[in-house]
Amino acid sequence: MGGNLLSNYHEVVSIILFGIGFAALLLSRNLVKKFIGLNIADTAVYLFLASKGYVLGRAAPIVSVGGHNAADYINPIPTGLILTGIVISVSVTAFAFALIVKLYNRYKTLDLDEIIALSLLEKP
C-alpha cells in the first residue's frame, strides 16, 4: 500500500464514483439506469483526469500576453482530454437512448433480460 492514499483524496472519490457507475452499468436491469451508470463512470474518469492536471498554487492556463512562465500555470493537457471525453460521452448516451426508445416502442419494457428473451423468440 503506497503512501499517497489520503493526499490523493480527489482520485479516491473519483474511483469510488467510477465503481458506483460501473456497478450500475453491469448490474442494473433497467436500461435507462445502465446508461446513467455509464455516465457516472465516465464523469468519474474525467474528475480523475482533472485532478491529474492540477498543480497546487498555480493559475488557470489563460496566459497573460506579456511574459509567461510555465511555472505559473496548471497543466492544460488533461483539460483538453476532458473536453473531448465529455462530447464523446454525450454522443454515445444520446445514441443509446435512441436505441432504447426504439426497443421500448417495440417491446413495451425497459428490462434488458425481458427484451433479450422476447427478441430471441423472433425469427432470425
Next chain:
Amino acid sequence: MNSWFAKNLFRVLCAFICICIVAILLITVSWLPAFGDPDSPTNNEVSAKYLEDGVEDTGAVNIVAGMILDYRAFDTFGETCVLFVAVCAIVALMQDDRKPHAMDKPSYASERPRQDAILRTTSLVQIPMIMIFGFYVILNGHLSPGGGFSGGAILGSALILHANVYGVEHASRFLSFKVYRRTVSVCLIFYALAKGYSIYTGANHIRSVIPLGTPGKLLSAGLIMPLNIAVGLVVACTVYIIYILFSKGDEE
C-alpha cells in the same frame, strides 16, 4: 438459497468483479504521484512547451483552446466526427418516414405553443441574452475560457427554450429541421477541409497562409476562431436535433 445463487450467478460475479476493480484501483491510487505535486510526471516538457510557446505558435491566449484546436487538432476533428455519427444514427433510428414534415409540426398537446404568460414574458428577455452569451463564448474561445463546445451547448439550450415556449411550428418558420441538418454537414466539411489544409501544410513543411495576428485581439489565432464557430454550430444543431427527435418520439 442455492437456486437464487445459481440463477443470479452472472450478477453475483459482476458485483464481485466491480468490488475487485474498485479495490485494485484504490490500491493503485495510493501508489500514484501526490495530488498537485509540481514534480509529478505529467508536468514535463510537453506541458511546459504548450504554456511557454503556446501564444507564439498558435496565437491563442487560452492555451487549452490552442491545444485542442492546433496542437492536437486531429483529436478534436475525431470528436466532431463522433458527434456527426451520433446525430446521423439518431436521426436514422428515430425519424418517422411516414410523416416527412412532422419535424416541423407539433404532434401532441405539449408541443403546441404554451399560453403561459410568465414563460412568454421572461423568455422574451432570456432567449436573446442566452444566444448572445452563447455567441460570445464561441467567438472568444481563444481569449478566455469557453470555446466551441461550451458555447454551442449554450446556444443549443437557447434554441430548445425557444422551441419549448413558442412551439415547434413557430421555431421552424425561422429555421427548419432541414436547415439544422445541412448546417451540421456544411460545418463538418468546412472543419475537415480547414484541418486538412493545416495538416497538409504542416506535414509537408509548407508555410501556411493563415496569419496568426496579434494575440489578445479577437481576430487572431489563425484558424482557431473559424474552427470554434464551426464546432459551436455543430454542437448547437446537434443538441437541438436530439431534443426535437426525442420529444417527437413520444407519439402514439
Next chain:
Amino acid sequence: MQNFPFISIFLPILCAVACMPLRAQASKHITYGCHIALTLLSAAVLAFTLRTGESFTYAMGHFPAPFGNEIRAGALEAFMALLFCLVSLLSIAGGQRDIFRELEENRINVFLLMMNMLTSALLVMVYTNDLFTAYIFIEIITISACYIVAARPGGRPAAASIVYLIMSLVGSCLILISIALLYGVTGHLLMPGLRQSVRALAASGDYRVPLFVLTGLMTAGLAIKTALFPFHSWLPNAHASATTAASAVLSGLIIKCYLFLLIKLAFRTYGLDVIGELQIANLMLVFGALGIIYGSLMARRQRDIKQMLSYSSVAQIGFISVAIGLNTEAGMAAACFHIAAHAVGKAMLFVAASGLSAASGNAKDFDALRGAARRDPLSGAAFIIGGLAISGIPPFFGFFSKMYLTFAAVDTPIAGIVIFLAVVVSTVLSAMYYFPAILCILEKSDKVPEDHIEKGASSLAYRAAVGAFIAASLFLGFFSRLVISVIEKGLAVFG
C-alpha cells in the same frame, strides 16, 4: 506519396458526409468509388514502404511529436490498411443485394455513411501513433458498428445492438481509465514518448503497481471489445442479426482492429520484454485457448448458418489471442497473418452464406440449405474454400497460419506445448462443424419445391465480389511465404 495515409483517413470521412443528403444509389456509387480509391492508395503505400524498407512518421499538424499528433506508416501498417480497405469493399459489394433487400429505402444512405466512417476509423487505428486518438476513433467504431447492427428492421437486431453497445462501452470505460492512469504515470500520450517513459519506469521500478494495473485494465478493455472468452457473449447475436455486409465487416475487421492495437502497444509502447515481465501475455494465452474450445463447441450446436459462423469467429479470435500470448516476434507475425487470413476468410464465408440462403428462399437454417451449393455453384465453392481454409486444410491459408504459429511455439518450452495442443484441438474442432455444413450444402436434395429455387444473387457486383474473395483466399494460401515475409519486414520496423 507520404501524404497517402493522411488522404486515406480524410477521404472516407468526406465521402461519409457526402452520403448524408444523397439517395441510396448515389451513396452506393460514392462508397464504391471511395473504397476503390482507398485500396489503390494503400497498395501504393505498401509498395513504397517495402521499397524503402523503413517506416515514416507524418506529423498531423505543424508540430512534431510529442507536441502534436502524428501517424506512422510502415510495411505492416500499409499491409493491414490494404487488407481492411479491400475486405470492406468486397463485403459491401457482396452484401449489396441484402442491403437493398433488407434495409429500408431511406436508411441505405445512412448505412453506407456508417460503413465509410468505419473504414476511416479502422485506418486511423492502423496508422495512429497516439493513444488518445485511438480512443476517440474506437468510440466512432462503437457507434457505427452498433448502428449497422441495428439498421436491419426488427426487434432482434435492435436487442442485439443494445447488448453490443453496453459491452462495448464497458470496454471503452476500462480503456479510458487505463489511458488516464498511463498519462498520470508517464505524462505522454504519443507512443514514442510513452515508450521512453514506460521503459524507464520498468527499469527503475517506480510506479510498478500502477503500471501493472493499467496494462491489465487496457488489455481487459480491449479483450471485451474483441470478444475474447469470457467476454464473448454479445458477439453471436450481434453478428448473426446484422445484414450480410455488416456481418462480414464486423466479424472480419472490427473485432480484429483492437487486437492490432494491442500488438501495436506491445511493440511500440512497452516492448516485448516488459510485457513478459508483466505476465499479462500468459492470461491471453489461457483465455485464448479456452475461447477456441468454447467457440468451436458452441458452433457445432448451431442450426443457423450465421450463428455458426459467429461462434466460429469467437474461436478464431481465441486462436489469434493464443498467438499474441506467445509474446515473441514470430508469434506476433503468425497473429498478423491469421488476422489477415481470417478477415478474408470470414467475410467470404458470410457473403457466400448470403448467396446460399438466397438460393434457398432466404432461409438461414441448415435444413433449408440442403443442396444449396448445387443451386448456386459460385457461392458453394466460396463457402467450401472458406470452410476448408479456416479449418486448416492445406493448401489453404488456415494450414499456413497454424504452421507459422507452431514454428513460433517451438522456441518456448511450456507455452509451446499449450500452443501445439491448441492448434491441434482447434483444427479438429473447426473441422467438426465446418465439414457437416459443407456436406449439408453439397447434398443432393430433390425435396425443395420449385418456387424456392431463385437464381441466387446473380448480380454482377455479387459475382465479382465472391470471385475476388476466392482469388484473395487462394493468394493468401499459395503465396503465404510472400505474405509472412512482408509481415515480418513490417514487424522489424514496427517498434
